Amino acid sequence: MDHNQKLSLLKKTAIFRNTPETDLAAIADILDVISVKPGDSIFLKGDKGDSMYIIQKGVIRIHDGAYTFAFLKKNEVFGELSLLDAETRSASATCDKESTILKLEQPPFYEILAKDQEVLKGILQMLCRRIRALDEKSAHE
Amino acid sequence: MDHNQKLSLLKKTAIFRNTPETDLAAIADILDVISVKPGDSIFLKGDKGDSMYIIQKGVIRIHDGAYTFAFLKKNEVFGELSLLDAETRSASATCDKESTILKLEQPPFYEILAKDQEVLKGILQMLCRRIRALDEKSAHE
Secondary structure (H helix, E strand, O other), X not given: OOHXXXXXXXXXXXXXXXXXXXXXXXXXXXXXXXXXXXXXXXXXXXXXXXXXXXXXXXXXXXXXXXEEEEEEOOOOEEOHHHHHHOOEOOOEEEEEEEEEEEEEEHHHXXXXXXXXXXXXXXXXXXXXXXXXXXXXXXXXX | OOHHHHHHHHHOOOOOOOOOHHHHXXXXXXXXXXXXXXXXXXXXXXXXXOEEEEEEEEEEEEEEOOEEEEEEOOOOEEOHHHHXXXXXXXXXXXXXXXXXXXXXXXXXXXXXXXXXXXXXHHHHHHHHHHHHHHHHHHHOO
16 A cells, blocks of 8 residues: 555545645655454454554444444544543444554654644644534534 | 733643643743623624633623523633634623633644644643543433
């Protein structure tokens, strides 16, 4: 998987959709490509987490034991809160169908955030949008 | 209101509680002190926002027309999402009892975020904690 393929995948994710391509190049450089088979565990609920994953192809199940929260497919992202705050994982992630996923780790990502205001603004906007959406949802329940 | 008083107020807020004092000094330097009287509008729902406020003393009402969401008191913060993403205000803020509030604006704050990883980590952790708490709340509703 070459640099341009990584770049093109980043552009399709909700988290980096609005980040300029020049800024994404630095992130593409620090992505690790991982192949997983059905049943492989990516992380367990309660693990200390400091990385996020992007699905290039395949299906990943997000679950708590037997209870499934979501089946995630290509261009979807998981584990992004732990990328930012390094808290423990609130759910497990297990490969459901043969998948290729890209891993983004916290230390090099924080260096990019500190250097690049556009990436930083994109991340902060994404987080604020989620809080606004959840606030709105809980106000109407 | 001098530098040390501003610093001591920042340390009491949820958003900056875990930020080292040396890092807070730069933020204390860019706070504007504003006095408001009962009935004074601080911002209206729908305004474009790019600043956050910290209450030093008094009471501020957060509302949508006649419907009140909250009465906020000393050491409490409001408008913090707009500080970060510069979206429109989701509620109005009006002075309820004579208050002194400190205003923190986005452009100088972003410069500090880019220079200071500790402040940046504190902000990202605060946002992630809110998302985790709201996620948990909506999972149990």
